[in-house]
């Protein structure tokens with residue numbers, strides 16, 4: 138069985154290792170992908186982007202969500218090249234073809250189109266997109282074919298086991314997507330849409346998919362600690378693992394899995410504060426200081442939780458950060474933690 142550090146092929150692309158960043162809506166911007174790559178991720182997927190918004194020329198989508206940083210491809214250790222995937226969602230094959238063609242032609246740095254057929258959010262599913270496509274396999278196949286033909290890029294699909302616990306329609310659809318639409322790999326989240334992100338993923342079903350699918354399977358779901366992830370990788374025999382909630386404020390997890398850092402070596406408080414500083418700077422670069430100030434409020438808890446502060450101090454810092462209006466305010470809250478971190 139290959140090691141997580143071994144390269145693999147996704148269509149014609151050389152992926153340098155088997156640990157990837159999952160798509161995360163409202164989170165997976167260019168700087169979160171860049172961060173993942175800096176810490177070793179062999180591939181990174183963007184947050185989901187509406188095919189309709191691209192097709193209709195939505196300005197915010199084009200300026201913010203289609204932004205790929207020129208350093209993303211070679212930000213990994215040793216400057217080794219690694220692919221970036223852009224995730225699209227939508228249920229209309231013609232709109233998907235048009236959006237994928239736009240990305241293929243006008244967004245340099247995108248190597249793969251990933252399609253979202255797993256999002257359980259009602260706002261997305263009621264349009265027939267996301268996990269609703271699992272119930273409509275003919276449309277799902279048409280959407281995937283349109284994305285491949287439109288973009289000229291390899292297409293992957295991320296999907297779930299089914300709608301309800303025990304359903305396996307997602308397993309069946311994965312085969313059709315590969316056999317009939319030429320999908321290059323399947324990212325499989327073996328939880329039903331009904332449980333959203335809760336519960337234990339069905340890794341046995343993922344192992345069965347690996348055995349029967351004529352394309353690589355990437356595993357996502359429940360992958361938090363190095364030991365858990367290695368166990369799931371070995372149990373399922375998947376080609377690669379895709380990390381989601383486990384890396385929020387914890388990009389060191391990539392390095393721990395890839396032998397760049399000891400598995401038991403948690404980041405020091407100074408490393409955590411340095412990484413939060415880096416994130417603040419990049420977010421300002423992306424959104425400007427004012428919007429970054431508001432946007433970053435969701436990110437602060439991930440990092441502050443890792444500082445091992447006394448509970449009362451942690452509570453006060455978290456509350457103060459949520460009150461900040463701009464990044465200068467956040468930096469003022471964080472500055473007094475530096476001496477504590479250095480002394481730890």
Ligand SMILES: Cc1cc2nc3c(=O)[nH]c(=O)nc-3n(C[C@H](O)[C@H](O)[C@H](O)COP(=O)(O)O)c2cc1C
Pocket residue numbers: 159160161162163164183184185224253254255256295326334357358359360361380381382383
């Ligand atoms: C905040 C959040 C946003 C997510 N956004 C997306 C998304 O845009 N596209 C997608 O395919 N999956 C999305 N997911 C699902 C994750 O990619 C991943 O499959 C899921 O969280 C299971 O992995 P985990 O249990 O290790 O977190 C999201 C999950 C979370 C928690």
